[in-house]
Amino acid sequence: DGGITQSPKYLFRKEGQNVTLSCEQNLNHDAMYWYRQDPGQGLRLIYYSQIVNDFQKGDIAEGYSVSREKKESFPLTVTSAQKNPTAFYLCASSLGTGNEQFFGPGTRLTVL
């Protein structure tokens, strides 16, 4: 089955720790995205990548980092510099920028 997988589903982090969220797709899509969703708010773009070895900051990139070494994978690291990291994180992909987006199941991160 083609799709997007995210792991883990739930993640707990202590303050001061970095954590990495996994996102993998087997749709052969060039573009991949990371969004953050907070209760009562819309989705906000953290980072996006249009092609391997290239990525761009979104609206709320501070405290986050990404890499795109393989077409299939776009991991997101939440660093200790992110002031309020507790949120629901969603990964998405599309054939190219501006094409239909498909989403993974999400990772819920809680900082203890």
Next chain:
Amino acid sequence: KQEVTQIPAALSVPEGENLVLNCSFTDSAIYNLQWFRQDPGKGLTSLLLIQSSQREQTSGRLNASLDKSSGRSTLYIAASQPGDSATYLCALWYYGQNFVFGPGTRLSVLP
């Protein structure tokens, strides 16, 4: 900065009713518009994509229309069912930018 609004924020209807969800935007220079549904604690599921040159798209009981001149898109759900209960979000893609999401409409279909 483009703004996308969805009114109402929440809606409850009895099963079987036809309903319309609204998505309004301030900048009409869109590339495409996509409707999603999101179940609690889950990712987004793509429902329909309308290209800027199109006026509407249909899939089963769903019909989405796009009127760029008035800055509005509507999602029509026919013969609603309890399984349609979810949050519905619209997202707009602007040339040279990324998707801008609306805040969503939370729909409850009562049996």
